[in-house]
Amino acid sequence: MGSYKPKYKARLRKKEKIANDTMAFYWEKPENFTFKAGQYCDMTLIKPKMTDEEEKERALSVASAPYEENIMTATRMSDSTFKQVLKDFEVGTEVKFDEPRGEFTLHTRETTPAVFIIGGIGITPVRSIIAQATHDQLPHKLTLLYANKTPEDAAFMTDLKGFAEKNPNFSFVPVMTHANPSGWSGESGLIDADMIKRYVSDSSAPIYYLCGPPGMVKDMRKILMEIGADEDNIRAEEFKGY
Incomplete structure (x- = not known):
């Protein structure tokens, strides 16, 4: 999943707990950022306070819908370096998103449930x-x-x-x-x-x-x-x- 170069920068607007050990993060939607409902993209941390290069990037589904104002991601929190850094983000912190992708999207045939x-x-x-x-x-x-x-x-x-x-x-x-x-x-x-x-x-x-x-x-x-x-x-x- 790491062969795509990040293309969009986005700032954190809000974060909140939405269930046990689960947080949602709301990012301002960059201009020209388009996706289909159900797709995911790699999110890369910018200059994180960590030494593990492998922990700078994660593939995250976009939990918001294309019509909604923000990009919203949500994750179960754990003691992984990536998630601990994410948890401590302050509003305004910037990350990079790559081009959304994935085929886990709603089929087009309306008569098929x-x-x-x-x-x-x-x-x-x-x-x-x-x-x-x-x-x-x-x-x-x-x-x-x-x-x-x-x-x-x-x-x-x-x-x-x-x-x-x-x-x-x-x-x-x-x-x-x-x-x-x-x-x-x-x-x-x-x-x-x-x-x-x-x-x-x-x-x-x-x-x-x-x-x-x-x-x-x-x-x-x-x-x-x-x-x-x-x-x-x-x-x-x-x-x-x-």
Whole structure:
């Protein structure tokens, strides 16, 4: 991913905690910075206070939609050098972005439904896709099964509920994997074939989008094949180390 030279500079406008150990960063959008909902780009730190050259650059999904004012990225925080530097950024700090890329974008065929099966911070590109589809009033039928340990771990819950209220074609199914989190009345436990079939009437019809930890992506792909999904209709991105 490091063969692209950064092309755009952007300043930090705001940062905030959006879930347990999860932060969002809002960057001013450089002139001529264009992308498709669901794409990612490399972000490079400028003169960071670190010695590890490998830790200056990370590929990050753009969590904001193209119509939104800022570029928003979100990440699970960890003790990695890159994330610790990012966490301490002050408003006005500048970074570099390269040209956005990636094929994890909404298909164009409006009559084919989309089903997103997402784990944790894998929600970042999907938030962008759902936001843009809602803004553009696309006719695609969209279903999102979004798995987290507890509600406190789930990023963008308010946004996603808001999109579901505005978009009659979008069904939002949050899933908590820890059994019976306190006060939780929605779906709980691991996403399995039975759960998918409760929300997807014809499992062979949709294009599926999988994003999350590698183990989850692998398991979901296997389950989808077992319930009759077309392998050519499964698109996946793995979020390693997040």
